[in-house]
Amino acid sequence: MADLAREQYYESLADLRPSKDNPYKTEAVLNRTNWVDGYGTVHELKDMERDHLQNVLFFIYRRRDRYWLNCNDVSLIEKFKDGDEFFQVVIRNSTIWKSIIAELQRPVEGFNFKFTVPGEAE
Numbered sequence: 585m586a587d588l589a590r591e592q593y594y595e596s597l598a599d600l601r602p603s604k605d606n607p608y609k610t611e612a613v614l615n616r617t618n619w620v621d622g623y624g625t626v627h628e629l630k631d632m633e634r635d636h637l638q639n640v641l642f643f644i645y646r647r648r649d650r651y652w653l654n655c656n657d658v659s660l661i662e663k664f665k666d667g668d669e670f671f672q673v674v675i676r677n678s679t680i681w682k683s684i685i686a687e688l689q690r691p692v693e694g695f696n697f698k699f700t701v702p703g704e705a706e
Contacts, residue, residue: 610655613644614678629687637684648675 606612607620619627619640629637644651649667652660664670675681 608654610651611657613651614675614680616680617683619680619684629683632687634688634692637688641681641684644675644681645671651675 607624613620618629619632621627627636632640648671652664652667652670655661660670660674664673
């Protein structure tokens with residue numbers, strides 16, 4: 585009976601080990617065109633508020649060392665001296681980074697002419 589419990593325990597630990605398909609590994613995060621938050625909710629960039637998009641960029645920047653050290657391709661850790669260099673070379677050229685920048689550069693919908701609302705001061 586103890587052997588069965590031990591075997592089940594080790595199987596459950598094996599399930600917790602990160603796999604190559606881990607959605608939070610660096611390659612998975614940087615190759616996306618959408619954002620997956622910590623709860624696993626997928627957010628389409630076009631549906632996100634500008635402030636939220638800027639917060640995502642800030643989050644990625646703050647976590648640059650984590651992304652550098654969390655690559656599936658471990659050789660990248662040796663190729664870059666630190667997370668700052670990894671950020672400049674890899675992250676700023678990634679799909680997610682460029683997609684967010686493109687969304688932020690998209691013009692805000694509004695009027696392309698000036699007008700005044702009656703009764704309001706200019």
